Amino acid sequence: MSEEILINVTPRETRLALIENGLLQEIFLERRSRSGHVGDIYLGKVVRVMPGMEAAFVDIGLERAAFLHNTDILPIDADGMEVRSETPVDIQRQLREGQFIVVQVAKDPIGTKGARLTTHLTLPSRHLVYLPRNSHIGISQRLEDEAERARLEQLLHKCLEEDARQDQGGFIIRTAAEGASSDELKEDVRFLHKLWAAVERRIEKSEEVRVLYRDLPLYLRAVRDLITPQIEKIRLDTQEAFDEVELFMRDFIPDCQTRVELYQGERPIFDVYGIDDEIEKALGRQVKLKSGGDLIIDQTEAMTTIDVNTGAYLGSKNHAETVLKTNLEAATAIARQLRIRNLGGIIILDFIDMIDPEHQRQVLRTLNKALEKDHARTMVTSISELGLVEMTRKRTRESLGQILCCPCPVCSGRGRVKTSETICYEIFREIVRVARAYENDELLVMASQGVVDRLLDEESSTLADLEVLTGKTIRFEVEPMYTQEQYDVVLF
Incomplete structure (x- = not known):
């Protein structure tokens, strides 16, 4: 590969x-x-504490105040190390309005939501992640070779024993450290200690909201x-x-x-x-499968839904085999689309219904295997009674569609516009309202070409009845710049 x-x-x-x-x-x-802010460290100012939500809003200099939940706050002791408590501490005892606090961005602002913050600081290098306020030593779960895990942990402990600052901070060994030498780990340890020392100096000198470290x-x-x-x-x-x-x-x-x-x-x-071309395809709803089936992907505020269809594929065997083949191809395609589009949060997968439990297991195995390559953390449930697969994918930044697109100014993001017939009926109701409010003899309707054409053709008899009902003459004018949903009824 x-x-x-x-x-x-x-x-x-x-x-x-x-x-x-x-x-x-x-x-x-x-x-x-x-540009993204995940990983950036700020000296922020608490602008609002909300006991009911057990959270606070923190000004870090971005357009919107960032969100800090109580579970993401770890108290610091006199030595500058995190203190983990068995019992949760009330948010009002942790923070107060106007307080300055060192925080790190865990999630970028997405949509109308501000950035998500944490006080659990981490600094990454090539092979290691440094925890300056924690003594934990860990290793990435993606490193599966037990012998290599043991070798790396032994090397790291040896490096820390030789380092003058061995008592300050913890480390997590990254997946990229596989095969790393002792010298490479030592260099990373030295680099991260120097980097944190520079951040500490900025903290001591700062008296206002500012960025302390940028990735x-x-x-x-x-x-x-x-x-x-x-x-x-x-x-x-x-x-x-x-x-x-x-x-x-x-x-x-x-x-x-x-x-x-x-x-x-x-x-x-x-x-x-x-x-x-691939990016352009990733902005569309439909993804064609080689078998002739397709995926329909809809992203909403709450979740993303992916529907699998057989399309034109009929198969050469029985119906169950046709469905299985399409679902297996769809499982691989879904994993790829999640990565390309960077879809996160709750995701609902509607595979084509499968009666055979073994077929269901095959599709789930294929999906989980394809998701192993994903850098984002995922969790997949089994197929529900309704035939749906629920999964989550960690979201730290905006999706491809959110970065490249904005809501349509014509349909306001609905994905649909009202028909010309619907707009004609809205205009009729508006004519009645205006006619009752004003005494003049004529009204002017300004609308798009398609709507005016329908008013003068299919709806002409209704217009004649409306002129008799209101006792007013109704004139029309095409506005080339109007969308199908735009219209005005004015006095003439």
Whole structure:
């Protein structure tokens, strides 16, 4: 299985695509006007404490106040270390309005919701995650080789014993640490201690809301977090970004330095690999399956629903085998679409009904296997009595659709517009209201071409009756700039 990372950098936007066997699997976007904040550390100011919600709103300098729940607050002792209590502490004893507090962004602002915060601070490097206020030593669950887990834990403990600051902070060994040497872990430990020392100095000198630590730009985060032995090439299309990535690789991942390439082709790098076409498809509701079936994906505020249809596929065997084949293909496609679209929260999957329990188990196994590649944490339930699969996917940033799109100004995000017939009836009711309120003899109706055409054609007899009822002459005018739902009834 070959994987590549393609990085397109422009002054206003950075786009990153993760390719697996020639197919787009994930897309990351970062715009200068609205770059992500996950991982950034702030000195924030509590603006409102809400005992009923056991939460507080904190000003960290963003457009909307950020949300801090009581479960995400860990008290700090005299030595600056987190204190975990068996019994929950009331929010009013933890925070007060006007108080300054050091927080980290756990989730970006999404829709109308502000950022989600935590006081449990973490600083990532290539192989480790540093917990400056915690003494915990852990290891990623994605590292499954027990011998390698034991080797890495032993190496880390040895590094910490040799470090002068061994009593300060804890560490989590990342999945990327697989195969790392003692020197590499030592370098990460030194780097993270220096980084935290710099953050502490900023905390001591700060007396107002400000950012204390900002994570790396997208193309450097990708190298730090996404590169694995399966990544064969990292291709960038600008010299400046290439130089930065090459320097980062030389300092932190020298073994992989030869994998970085500067793309200098005439065509844009995303065009060569068809990424823009894939992004366009990912903004649509329908996803075609090779078998002829399809997925219908609808994202709402509360959840995302995915419906599986057989479409034109009839199969060569019996109906049960046809359904199984479509559902198995859909399970793999769903896992890919969740990553490409970055859909998070509650997700409801409506597979085609399967009577055979073994077929149901096969589909669930295929879905879980496909989700193993996902960097976001997922949880899948068994098929319910209604034939639905409920799952969750951790959401830390906006979905692809939320980043690239906004609600339609014509339908206000409904996805539908009223028919011309419906608008005609609304106009009739408005004519009656205006006629009763004013004494003038004529009314002017301004509407779109389609609505005016219907008024003068199919609805002409109703209009004649309305003129008799109101005793007024009704005139019409086409407004080319009006959408189908826009109209005005005015005095003439």
